[in-house]
Structure formats: structure tokens, C-alpha cells
Amino acid sequence: MSSNCSVNRPLPSRAVPRWDAEHDVVIVGFGASGACAAIEAVAAGADTLVVERASGYGGSSALSGGEIYLGGNGGTPAQRAAGFSDETADLYRYLMLAGGRDADEAKVRLYAEHSLAHHDWLVAQGLQYKNTFLSERMVEPETDDCLIWSGSEEAWPFSAAAKPCPRGHTPQWPGWGGGQMLMSVLAARVEASGVAVRYDTRAQALIVDEAGAVCGVVLRSCGADTYVRARRGVILCAGGFAMNREMVRRHAPMLLRSADPIGNPGDDGTGILLGQSVGAAAIHMDQGFVSLPFYAPESLIKGIFVNERGQRFINEDGYHGRTGWHALQQAGERIFLLVDNAAYAPPPEFTRIGIAAAGESWEEVEQELGMPEGSLSATVQSYNRHAAQGSDPAFHKAAKWLKPLDEPPFVALDCRIDYAFYPHFTLGGLDTLPSGQVVNEMREPVPGLFAAGRTACGLPRWGAGYSSGLSLADATFFGRQAGRHAASNALNLPSNTD
Amino acid sequence: MSSNCSVNRPLPSRAVPRWDAEHDVVIVGFGASGACAAIEAVAAGADTLVVERASGYGGSSALSGGEIYLGGNGGTPAQRAAGFSDETADLYRYLMLAGGRDADEAKVRLYAEHSLAHHDWLVAQGLQYKNTFLSERMVEPETDDCLIWSGSEEAWPFSAAAKPCPRGHTPQWPGWGGGQMLMSVLAARVEASGVAVRYDTRAQALIVDEAGAVCGVVLRSCGADTYVRARRGVILCAGGFAMNREMVRRHAPMLLRSADPIGNPGDDGTGILLGQSVGAAAIHMDQGFVSLPFYAPESLIKGIFVNERGQRFINEDGYHGRTGWHALQQAGERIFLLVDNAAYAPPPEFTRIGIAAAGESWEEVEQELGMPEGSLSATVQSYNRHAAQGSDPAFHKAAKWLKPLDEPPFVALDCRIDYAFYPHFTLGGLDTLPSGQVVNEMREPVPGLFAAGRTACGLPRWGAGYSSGLSLADATFFGRQAGRHAASNALNLPSNTD
Structure with missing residues (x-):
């Protein structure tokens, strides 16, 4: 078994053949966290380099909604x-x-x-x-x-x-995909600030000094290695590991249930691996954002989700990423969204949610789905009884979404885990202090090393608690923190390194 | 936030002030995996040292059933x-x-x-x-x-x-606790084989050579550090991390739901931390064994488990550690085992399973538990209908345990997660090859480093799949593997180290 990603072990600074360049702060990755880190590092007076393996800025942030x-x-x-x-x-x-x-x-x-x-x-x-x-x-x-x-x-x-x-x-941008606007704004600021940027450049290894502090990075571009000293710190902003399926298998096997990792190909864990190579801790590596974007139309929220046993498992009015995460916890591939004629509206085509069964009674739907007698139908019966009274004692769906599913025909929408669109990305990453300082398993700083964005484990760290915009909030805010703190980091001043 | 366990960063061999001792193989931890590793290492001709932080052999293996x-x-x-x-x-x-x-x-x-x-x-x-x-x-x-x-x-x-x-x-040993017999047998063999053993001795740090290979260990006992060279390898057999609640919080927060970690105080993650300090990968760190040992009496298996919504969640005839793990996945603290008069028998006292409600009808029990009307009662009704026909289409409990719960009085046994006995220990640990060789996140060997037992991630790595005896099977078998392979490991021969 081999991973589709590799980093080299840390290089002792005394083994560095030459210093090809020297900066105060070196930032690995030019998505939202890297951009914000760069802007703040420069603002704090640091000579800053951003390296990006792709041929342009953006990372997964540019592919997002920008929320x-x-x-x-x-x-x-x-x-x-x-x-x-x-x-x-x-x-x-x-x-x-x-x-x-x-x-x-x-x-x-x-x-x-x-x-x-x-x-x-x-x-x-x-x-x-x-x-x-x-x-x-x-x-x-x-x-x-x-x-x-x-x-x-x-x-x-x-x-x-x-x-x-x-x-x-959401940025003022027509339609979906505001992340590209967010990134173009941030990248323009980075460029205007005088930050050095190198595209098509991978970080291959970290360089550590005699005391174990990170003091540089080995870069690779055009087939050649470059040794870059970072006087004040290295900031890892290289995304998560959703695209590294072997890494997902070993840490978050639940996510293997979905065939739809989202992000850019660089989300292969490089940043996390670089951190681990110098003793950094990675935490909550099992967790991921998992969605089933079944709304809009919002009338579908009036339906109820059931697993293959006909059991409800979540209040349907939560964020779709909470619903999706809970769907992935269910045994079996079959997940259904039950709606009546009043609630029905076709889900977005990209969700790959079709119709599994329809009938004039819920018993008919239950039978058509091959479910045990009295499973799905009992669930709907109980839901309807309470919904008619404006309550959902089992799952506490808010009253505005409660309406008995009693207007035929009845439909079971097909949200099979192995077919419908369950986009996901990883939430686990390097453990950091609020300053962006990377820590080891004992929560001791790894000197000279910072991280932000999905290379770190930040505000979003539990799939069932995810909300849209939380990853970018974390990436931009704590990217700034990392940039500011790395810029003022005294540990790697030349006098302290070899 | 600080952890209750700490290891030091790896010491470069050139910084070792003196070599106090030299062995072919050094084994950290004298539980079942360490003992088996030692026996095999000696059998393969290796001069072997076992260090144990406690004052005697045994570890958590000696506290177990020995199965x-x-x-x-x-x-x-x-x-x-x-x-x-x-x-x-x-x-x-x-x-x-x-x-x-x-x-x-x-x-x-x-x-x-x-x-x-x-x-x-x-x-x-x-x-x-x-x-x-x-x-x-x-x-x-x-x-x-x-x-x-x-x-x-x-x-x-x-x-x-x-x-x-x-x-x-289970070893021939009267009653529970056969693990002490297992350990006394293995320890006698270790002692007879001429293995050097040091008790009250902690491994503080690994020693690495210029090439990054593990070539020794810094030990601490009686307030003094000792530097021990390991010519062929170090084997980490120091248990899991169930006793390190901060580490559990960051990796397996689900286990925080239970107040009953089992094992010895040394299960604080030291072995895993030592491995990580030299770049080893730790995998499936979120997983744990979690039990609710509700049987014997086995008649209770004829009951059905429901969560606080009155929903079943598992076929009750699986291993109690599968039931316990699934119970911990449920939202809410309240878990009930529903039995009728025929199935009822008092659960073992140590389980802290009391009676939450009783009644002449399931509706009465439902009401007494404050559950929504038609929740628990519908679940039992559906179960009984199918059980009467000898089937359990929803959860596939085997026919021998299927009997309608229809003989009053009816009882809901109280298996609250925050009160009943849900013993647990961790299953995540260092990633290893079948040889016991520790690998990094890219699955490349960390030269000179081996691991076994719960310091490693072995056969048991998913709580819902655990079976009694699996951890000791893994610890003893792969402990042997590690001992044999470390003994024949050529990487750390003196000529290859500084």
C-alpha cells in the first residue's frame, strides 16, 4: 500500500548544502489561509515568501462558495x-x-x-x-x-x-462560486504587499536546527531542490487530506462511504505530513464535513429522513452537513427522504437524488421499498400524530417545518449513500494554539512551525457541528493569527540558529 | 491544558553523553506484548532488555481475563x-x-x-x-x-x-482474571531466558542516529537518566492511552462519555508519543473498545435495546462490546434494555444497570419513561410481531433469541451512559507492518522502531468489531513478530551507527 503523497523527513540545517533564499516567514500554500497569513506577516514587517504547488493561487478556497x-x-x-x-x-x-x-x-x-x-x-x-x-x-x-x-x-x-x-x-458575486472572488481579492492584496510568490513549487521537507526548531523548507520546482531559510517561521496552509484516499482510509474510514471528496488535488495531506515529520500532533483525524445538499427547495425540509430500517435519525431542519454526517453514521446504504405531495419538489439534479418509491399510502411505500411491515409506516404515523400538534418530541424539528405527511401520493426520495451526492472534506489536522503555533501531542510548541486552514484542526472539528462558512472563517482568521505571530516569532532569529 | 504524560523529543546519538548499557533489543513495557517480544528476541539470539515503569510485570494484560x-x-x-x-x-x-x-x-x-x-x-x-x-x-x-x-x-x-x-x-484459572496467570507464565519464561529486566524505569525519549534510525532509549529511574544503546531495535509495548483523558479528548472524544477507562495507570499514551516523536504514524485514534457487559444472564439477550427515542439500534445477540460501542453512538444519555417477565433476570451488580420503569403494558412503560407516545411501544409492537414469526427483519437477531416480549410485567432496564458501567480502552495506535516495524504516514519504515500491543494499531481497530481476546491475540502474536524481526534487524548494527 502506498500513499499518493509523500514528504521527506526533516533535514537538519547542518546538512543544508546552501541557502538559496532567506525570508522571515515562509508560507506553504496559497489558499485563503495562506493569503491571510501572508498579508498579516507583511503588515507586521516580515519579509515573506508564499509557495504554491499549483500554477496559480486559490486552492480549495477558490473552489468554494466563499461564504x-x-x-x-x-x-x-x-x-x-x-x-x-x-x-x-x-x-x-x-x-x-x-x-x-x-x-x-x-x-x-x-x-x-x-x-x-x-x-x-x-x-x-x-x-x-x-x-x-x-x-x-x-x-x-x-x-x-x-x-x-x-x-x-x-x-x-x-x-x-x-x-x-x-x-x-457570501461575497457580492453572481451565483455560486464566490470563493474565486474571495481569493482574487486576497491574492491582489498579497501581490500588492510585495510578498514573494513561487508557483509550481512544492514543499518537500522542513529544515530543523540543532535545537529542533523549524528554520526553513526544502522546495522543489522544475526538477531542482531549493533550500530556503525561514528566519521567523514556516506556516503550513496546504489544505486537508480528502484527496488522499489511503490517508482517509487509515484515519477517517467513514468518509470512504462517499465517492465525492471536494477540494483541489493538492488536498493530499502534505501540510499535515510535514507537520508530523517534526513531531506535531494531528487531532480529530476521523472527522469530516459530509453533506447531502437536499435543499433547496426548502419545502423538502418538511419531509423526514429515514434509514433502511425506516427509523428517523435527525431533525431535518439542521444544516445539510449535519444531516449528511448523520446519514453516514447509519448502517446500510439506503437513506430515504419521505415527502408527501405537499412537500414534494424535485431536489437539485446534482444531488443525484431520485425517486425510490411512491404510493397512495405509506404502507404501500414501505412495501415497495421492501422494508419490514410496520417499520417506515409506524415512523410516519408517529411523526404525523405529533406534527399535527405542532411538536416533534423525538427529534425536535422546529414547528415551522412540521406538517403531517398525509397528502398522497407519498414519495420516498432515494438518498443512497453509494449513489447520491455526499460531498466531503476532512476536518482533522495539526493541533495548534490560537496563535497558529503548532504543538505536539503534549501541547508543547514545535518551535518555528505554524499552521492554519484545513492543515490545522480549528473551529470546525466535528462533522455534525459543521456550518457553511466555518472552514473559511477559521482559515482566514487563524491564517491571519499565524501570519502575525510568525512574523513576531523570535525563536528563529539568525543568532539562534546555526 | 496539559497532558498527564510526557516524553522528551528524540535525542541525537551524537548528543548522548555516555552509553550506560548496550543491548541488541530494548523493549519498553512488560505486559503480554513485551513479554512475547522478549521471549522471541532472545530465542533469535538477541541480547535483550525489558524496561517497565511499574514495579512489576503485567501491565493491563495481567488485569484482563486472559482470554x-x-x-x-x-x-x-x-x-x-x-x-x-x-x-x-x-x-x-x-x-x-x-x-x-x-x-x-x-x-x-x-x-x-x-x-x-x-x-x-x-x-x-x-x-x-x-x-x-x-x-x-x-x-x-x-x-x-x-x-x-x-x-x-x-x-x-x-x-x-x-x-x-x-x-x-481462557487459561485454566478459577474464575475471572486469568490474565494474571497468562502473565505469570510469560514472565517466568522471560526470566528463565536471561532477558535483563529493569522495573521502576521509564522510557523518556528515543535516541536516533545520523540517518534517523532509532538506536537507543533514554531511561529514567531513581531520578537519574541512563542512555541505553539498542543495536538492533527498540520495541514499544507500552499500552494504549485510555488513562490519558486529554489525549482521549483530542482523538477519541466519544470515549469521554464513559467514566470507566480500564487498564493500568501506565496506559497514558507514552508508547504512542515516543513513536510519534520520531515521525511514526498513529492511526484509528478515534476508536475504542466500549462495552456494556449486560449478559450473563443470557436470557437478557432476548430483550431489546432502545435509545431515548425508543428506537432499536443493534441486534442484541452480538458481543457486548459491539452493543456498548453502538450505545455510545446514540444521541442522549438514556439507553434502555426492554425485557418482559420471561426474559428478566437481574444483570450483574457491577454493571450498575437498575430498573428505570416497569408496567403492565409497554404503553405504560413508555409513559413512565416520558417517551413520546407511540415511540417505544411501536418499536416493541413491531419487534413482537416479527419475533412471533421467528424473524427480525430490521436487525437480524438470530432466531434462538427471538421471543415476543409479551409476558407482563414489562421492564425497562436503565443503561444510562452516564451511570451504567461502560468500560473502555483505546484501539488506535502506531501503524505497523505485520513484522511489527513501525511506519510513518507514508508507510515507510521508521528504522529501528517496532511496536506491539495497544501501542500499535493491530487486528482490533474498530469498536463495533471487537471481540474478547482479540487484543491479547494481537498483543501476543504481533509481540512475537516484533521480537523476532527486531532481533534480526540489521539496520542498527554498530557499524551503521555513529
Whole structure:
């Protein structure tokens, strides 16, 4: 068995044949986290180099919707314009719940307190928000509008823990794919700032000094190795490992159930491997974002999901990434979304959700699906009984989505795990302090090494807690943190290295 | 946040102040894997040292039941005496399924083919088996009998994949706790073989040579450091990390749901941390054995488990560690085992399983538990309807356990996750080749480093596939492998090191 990715073991600085270049900060990867790190590093006075293995900037950030999860502090302009005042404490509580049992309290606190300032910083870089609000549930705006409900804010148990507020901020960009606008804005700032950029250049290994501090990187481009000293630090912003299926197999085998990793081919774990090569810890490596983007149309949220035993498993009004993650926890490949005639609307074609069965009664649907008698039909019966009273005692779906599924014909939409679109990417990565400082398993710093974006394990670290915009929020904010802290890092000053 | 365990970064051999001792093979940890590694290393002619941080041998192996999962090759003497002929292919198929989506095919194949020979080797060391069979389902024999059903062999889907055969072999030892007999036998062999043993001695750091090969270990005892060269290799047999709650939090937060880690205090991750400090990969770190030892009495297997929504989640006739693992996947703390008067028998007191509700009808029980109307009662109704026909289409419990729960009074046994006994230990660890050779994330060898037992990720690597005796089978067999291969390892011959 071999991986489709490899890095070399760290090179002792005394074995470096020559220093081809020297910078204060070297950043590996030019997606959103790398760009933000570079901007801040330069702003802090650091001579900065960004290396990118692809032939241009962007990484997976440029392939995304560009949504960023922002709020707190009374609300962003978009939130306030829509009539929401988002308290920092609510953002904090939401993010703590979203992080799961090992939510990173220090990062959550820092982000909640500075999220509005981060918004303003992004705008200052040139990012444009229309500051309009779309109240319908959707994956991304089809228009150039800004604010959407991008998580599970209105859904139990999040709604019980924190006052709901929409926090998904999409750049002013027509339709899906605002990530390319986000990246073009950030890249323009990077270029204007005088950062050195090398494309088509891979980081092959880290260079460590006598004391074990990271003090440089071995780069490879055009078939030749280059030895670059980093006086103050190396920042790994090289994405996650969704594209490295062997690595996924060993750490997050659940994700193998889906054939749809999303991101760019560079998400092969290189950044994580480089960190591990010098003793960094990688945490929550089993976790991933897994979606089943079954809405819009939002009327489908009035349906109920069942597994192959006809059992419900989630309140359907949560974020689609929460639904998808829970679907992947179910035994068996068959997942169905049950709707009646009133709730039915064709799901988006890209979801590959077809119709598995239809009938004039739920018993007929149950039979057509080959399910045990009294399984699916009992589930619907119980759901309908309570929905008629406006409650969902089993899963706590919010009242606005509760309507008995009693208008024939009845349909079981086919959300098979081995066929429908369950896009996924990884959430596990290097353990870091809020400063971006990489730590080992004992949480001791690995001197000179920083990480951000999906190379690190950040705010999003539990699939069931994911919300759209959380990965970019984490990548941009903690990318900035890493850039700032690496720039002021004194550990690798020349006098301290060989 | 600090961990309750720490290791130092690897020491370059050129920084070693003196070599206090020199051996061919140094083994860290004197549980079952360390003992077996030592016996084989000596048998292969290696001058061998075993270091153990406790004041005596044993580790968690000595605290266990001593059960070892053995079979194949037509059957062990105990299996054959009980009328079972266990084919290697069935053992192989069972172990592949038990390993989950990333079952280690190479290890499974090797173990399936050599399991009978391993049995004979254990007996040759002095381990005594009475070779009697107890057909009742139990956690461990209360007597000195040998063979029991210790896994999910007769339960779906295992029963459909491989011909069922009991494979749990318990040493001839009165009652529970046969692990101390296993360890006393192995330790006597270690001592007789001339292996050097140092107790009250911790491994603080690995020593690496110029080429990056592990060539020694820094030991600490009586407040002083000792530098020990390992000419051929170091074998890490230092247990898992169940006792290191911070490490559990970062890798296997699901296990935090249980307050009952089992093992010895040394299971704090030291072995894994030592491996990671030199670039070793740790895999499946999220996985653990989690049990709810609700049987015996085996009549309880005729009951059904439901979560707080009144939904079943597992066929109840699988291994109790499969049931416990699935219980921990359920949302909410409340788990119930529903039994009728015919199935009821008090569970063992140590399980802390009490009675949550009782009634003359299931509706009454449902109401008493505060569950939504038509939840639990519908589940029982559906179960009873099919059970009366001898089938369990939803979860495939075997026919012998199917009996409608229709004899009042009805009882919901209280298996709350935050109160009942859910013992657990970790299954993730260093990635190794079947030889015991430790590898990095690219699966390249870390020269000179071997691992076995729960410091490694072996045959058991998925909680839902665990079976009693699998961890000791893995620890003893692959401990032997590591001892043999380390002894013949040429990489660290003196001429190759500084």
C-alpha cells in the first residue's frame, strides 16, 4: 500500500548544502489561509515568501462558495440591516456546541470576540458584501446577495443553546462560486504587499536546527531542490487530506462511504505530513464535513429522513452537513427522504437524488421499498400524530417545518449513500494554539512551525457541528493569527540558529 | 491544558553523553506484548532488555481475563474437543469484518494462518488450557473452563460472512482474571531466558542516529537518566492511552462519555508519543473498545435495546462490546434494555444497570419513561410481531433469541451512559507492518522502531468489531513478530551507527 503523497523527513540545517533564499516567514500554500497569513506577516514587517504547488493561487478556497461564518458583537452590517443583533455570547455558545466534545474553547472565544473586526478587515482588503439577506434556506445564494442561514442555528439543540442568527456571509458575486472572488481579492492584496510568490513549487521537507526548531523548507520546482531559510517561521496552509484516499482510509474510514471528496488535488495531506515529520500532533483525524445538499427547495425540509430500517435519525431542519454526517453514521446504504405531495419538489439534479418509491399510502411505500411491515409506516404515523400538534418530541424539528405527511401520493426520495451526492472534506489536522503555533501531542510548541486552514484542526472539528462558512472563517482568521505571530516569532532569529 | 504524560523529543546519538548499557533489543513495557517480544528476541539470539515503569510485570494484560482469540487451521484442541472444526478462511473472514473498513489484510491473513501455531506456542510456554467448552453466553468463565463464545460470531452480519465458531480461549484459572496467570507464565519464561529486566524505569525519549534510525532509549529511574544503546531495535509495548483523558479528548472524544477507562495507570499514551516523536504514524485514534457487559444472564439477550427515542439500534445477540460501542453512538444519555417477565433476570451488580420503569403494558412503560407516545411501544409492537414469526427483519437477531416480549410485567432496564458501567480502552495506535516495524504516514519504515500491543494499531481497530481476546491475540502474536524481526534487524548494527 502506498500513499499518493509523500514528504521527506526533516533535514537538519547542518546538512543544508546552501541557502538559496532567506525570508522571515515562509508560507506553504496559497489558499485563503495562506493569503491571510501572508498579508498579516507583511503588515507586521516580515519579509515573506508564499509557495504554491499549483500554477496559480486559490486552492480549495477558490473552489468554494466563499461564504464566511461571521457575527457577534451586535452584528455585522448585513446582520443589522436584516434586523438581527448577534450577541458575542450567542456566537460563542453556538461555536462551542458546533465543535463537539473537544471544542477548542480558546479559539472559539477569540473568534467570537473578534469576528466582527475580522469582517471589517476582510472588507478593508476589498471584499464586497451586498449586505442583503435571503431568508429562504439554501446552500448558497443563486444571486449576489449576502447573508443566509448557513448552519443549524434555528435547529435543535443549537437553537436551545444560543439565540439563532444567520451568519453565512457570501461575497457580492453572481451565483455560486464566490470563493474565486474571495481569493482574487486576497491574492491582489498579497501581490500588492510585495510578498514573494513561487508557483509550481512544492514543499518537500522542513529544515530543523540543532535545537529542533523549524528554520526553513526544502522546495522543489522544475526538477531542482531549493533550500530556503525561514528566519521567523514556516506556516503550513496546504489544505486537508480528502484527496488522499489511503490517508482517509487509515484515519477517517467513514468518509470512504462517499465517492465525492471536494477540494483541489493538492488536498493530499502534505501540510499535515510535514507537520508530523517534526513531531506535531494531528487531532480529530476521523472527522469530516459530509453533506447531502437536499435543499433547496426548502419545502423538502418538511419531509423526514429515514434509514433502511425506516427509523428517523435527525431533525431535518439542521444544516445539510449535519444531516449528511448523520446519514453516514447509519448502517446500510439506503437513506430515504419521505415527502408527501405537499412537500414534494424535485431536489437539485446534482444531488443525484431520485425517486425510490411512491404510493397512495405509506404502507404501500414501505412495501415497495421492501422494508419490514410496520417499520417506515409506524415512523410516519408517529411523526404525523405529533406534527399535527405542532411538536416533534423525538427529534425536535422546529414547528415551522412540521406538517403531517398525509397528502398522497407519498414519495420516498432515494438518498443512497453509494449513489447520491455526499460531498466531503476532512476536518482533522495539526493541533495548534490560537496563535497558529503548532504543538505536539503534549501541547508543547514545535518551535518555528505554524499552521492554519484545513492543515490545522480549528473551529470546525466535528462533522455534525459543521456550518457553511466555518472552514473559511477559521482559515482566514487563524491564517491571519499565524501570519502575525510568525512574523513576531523570535525563536528563529539568525543568532539562534546555526 | 496539559497532558498527564510526557516524553522528551528524540535525542541525537551524537548528543548522548555516555552509553550506560548496550543491548541488541530494548523493549519498553512488560505486559503480554513485551513479554512475547522478549521471549522471541532472545530465542533469535538477541541480547535483550525489558524496561517497565511499574514495579512489576503485567501491565493491563495481567488485569484482563486472559482470554485469547484463537482458531482456524481446523481448530484448536479446545475447539475440536467441543466438536468445532474452525477453518482458517472463516477466521480470516471474521477478522476482516471485525477490522472495519480499514481492516489490516496483511495482519489478518498472517494471524489467521498462524493462529493454531500460536496457540501451540503459548501452550509450549506453559500456558494451561482445560480445553473444555461452555456454551452459554458469558463475559468470562466463572470457572477454570476454557472455550467460550467471545465475539459476535453467531450474530449478524458476522454469521453471514463466516461460519460461526467459538474462539475465546481462557487459561485454566478459577474464575475471572486469568490474565494474571497468562502473565505469570510469560514472565517466568522471560526470566528463565536471561532477558535483563529493569522495573521502576521509564522510557523518556528515543535516541536516533545520523540517518534517523532509532538506536537507543533514554531511561529514567531513581531520578537519574541512563542512555541505553539498542543495536538492533527498540520495541514499544507500552499500552494504549485510555488513562490519558486529554489525549482521549483530542482523538477519541466519544470515549469521554464513559467514566470507566480500564487498564493500568501506565496506559497514558507514552508508547504512542515516543513513536510519534520520531515521525511514526498513529492511526484509528478515534476508536475504542466500549462495552456494556449486560449478559450473563443470557436470557437478557432476548430483550431489546432502545435509545431515548425508543428506537432499536443493534441486534442484541452480538458481543457486548459491539452493543456498548453502538450505545455510545446514540444521541442522549438514556439507553434502555426492554425485557418482559420471561426474559428478566437481574444483570450483574457491577454493571450498575437498575430498573428505570416497569408496567403492565409497554404503553405504560413508555409513559413512565416520558417517551413520546407511540415511540417505544411501536418499536416493541413491531419487534413482537416479527419475533412471533421467528424473524427480525430490521436487525437480524438470530432466531434462538427471538421471543415476543409479551409476558407482563414489562421492564425497562436503565443503561444510562452516564451511570451504567461502560468500560473502555483505546484501539488506535502506531501503524505497523505485520513484522511489527513501525511506519510513518507514508508507510515507510521508521528504522529501528517496532511496536506491539495497544501501542500499535493491530487486528482490533474498530469498536463495533471487537471481540474478547482479540487484543491479547494481537498483543501476543504481533509481540512475537516484533521480537523476532527486531532481533534480526540489521539496520542498527554498530557499524551503521555513529
